[in-house]
Amino acid sequence: MTDMRRWIWLGVALLVAVLLYSLHNILTPFLVGILLAYLADPLVDRLERLGLSRTWGVVVVFGLFTLVLLALLLVLIPMLAKQLVRLYELAPQMLDWLEHVALPWVQSRLGLADGFWKFDKIKAAISTHMGQTTDIVGVLLSHATASGLALMAWLANMVLIPVVGFYLLRDWDLMMGKLRNLLPRQREAQVLGLAGECHEVLGAFVRGQLLVMVALGIIYSAGLMLVGLELGLLIGMLAGLAAIVPYMGFIIGIGAALVAGLFQFGGDLYPMLAIVAVFMVGQALEGMVLTPLLVGDRIGLHPVAVIFAILAGGELFGFTGVLLALPVAAVIMVLLRHVHDLYKESDLYAGDIDPEL
Structure with missing residues (x-):
């Protein structure tokens, strides 16, 4: 019976994994909503302890989040956009500096042969590409028009994120309580x-x-x-x-x-x-x-584990995998530590010790 239960749980885990992989293209707003609810839940709990209801606490938190987002949109993002445009304008000059100052200095110090870098071909290719894309706004609009359905799906996801996050955050404690009640009593x-x-x-x-x-x-x-x-x-x-x-x-x-x-x-x-x-x-x-x-x-998490988790998540599930990477890696690390403790306590590790030795 115990073996049968294990096979059932393994089948359920495999089914969940297959569903996640099959639906990962539509999971992004839900995962971001879950992340927002998880991050904001302690703040809402504090507001509840101050006397606010759960719903009003969520409204206050979302109001603060909206104000921060508006501040970013109105102040930070335009400043970053100006610097990106400035970087775009400086790129040819930076290429010249790299070709005539930086690379010759490195070449002389390392004793490399003349023409080692073949930088003229690289610069010509970059300059040609930049010459074809002088109108940044026009390029962005052309891409948006060419992939209208993808743009609409992206906008729909952006709208869904706050909606999903609001309802999840409002019912977070209730959902956690129901999940706890579903746990096997002897394993709770x-x-x-x-x-x-x-x-x-x-x-x-x-x-x-x-x-x-x-x-x-x-x-x-x-x-x-x-x-x-x-x-x-x-x-x-x-x-x-x-x-x-x-x-x-x-x-x-x-x-x-x-x-x-x-x-x-x-x-x-x-x-x-x-x-x-x-x-x-x-x-x-x-x-x-x-x-x-x-x-x-x-x-x-160890820095190497972080790098591997992010790269593996992005390779397997795209942006959704990047969102899942760190939480899943953290859970796996905890489980592996417990598996390590069980292994140290098992007969497989200790072996049969001869009492006469």
């Missing part, structure tokens, strides 16, 4: 313990790390803009996004900022030192303030 404590550990990891990495990413993006962007770097906001935001993997944001950000600084400031030493100082301060704040305050000493 064990399952709740595993769920608590998964929540600990998810809280540390999804909720805490996202806040660290936002804080680092603000620190890097503000510092680089104060230094006077033209692409400071763009590079700072990219460095903050890359901070989902520890030290990745620092490496990508300081590398891109130094290249942009070399191009903009030439050989001026002080702006370059200021760029390095910005990232050193950001890294120090992350290690001494942000991570202890926002993430704490809870168990996180």
